[in-house]
Amino acid sequence: DSGVTQTPKHLITATGQRVTLRCSPRSGDLSVYWYQQSLDQGLQFLIQYYNGEERAKGNILERFSAQQFPDLHSELNLSSLELGDSALYFCASSRSIGSGANVLTFGAGSRLTVL
């Protein structure tokens, strides 16, 4: 157990639907990162939050949004789902930002299947 908790572990839904993935960071970690891993794209960085504020954005689609709440947990919202959104979604957390030595701890992932 890495200390980063992601729910749900598996999710099956239909095209056009909306889902929310949840992440609880490791105790004491202030920064949360979301990554998408599909078969043909590898691990793609989506977005990062630090203490409730968005800090970096990657190739996140406009249909996707995220936020980090005051208790530091984060949610990734995926809407108008398409078949191509089927992927593993990983959350990671870190103690801080601003250092090249900063280490990320990843959760076990949420597997999304869009039918």
Next chain:
Amino acid sequence: DAKTTQPNSMESNEEEPVHLPCNHSTISGTDYIHWYRQLPSQGPEYVIHGLTSNVNNRMASLAIAEDRKSSTLILHRATLRDAAVYYCILRDAGGGTASKLTFGTGTRLQVTL
């Protein structure tokens, strides 16, 4: 982010040492070298990182070339549980928006009996 180059795949026998190479010829003076691995059906897992000097921890050793343009992750005795994709990543010490990790395609390590 500065780019790294790794072999697509490597094979090792169990109980043998494994040397996983990584080239990063465009590394800047403030880039840390990080290694993560991803076991099948799991999230990525931190292995080791370093800046200039060689590093050892309970999982592996990291050997960094004197000019820092390459590095080698060393697993001293590979086991079947070490079969994974190993990613070599550069992280800027400047932080801020550079604090994300950018994953490449990594090296898929196969370990056989």
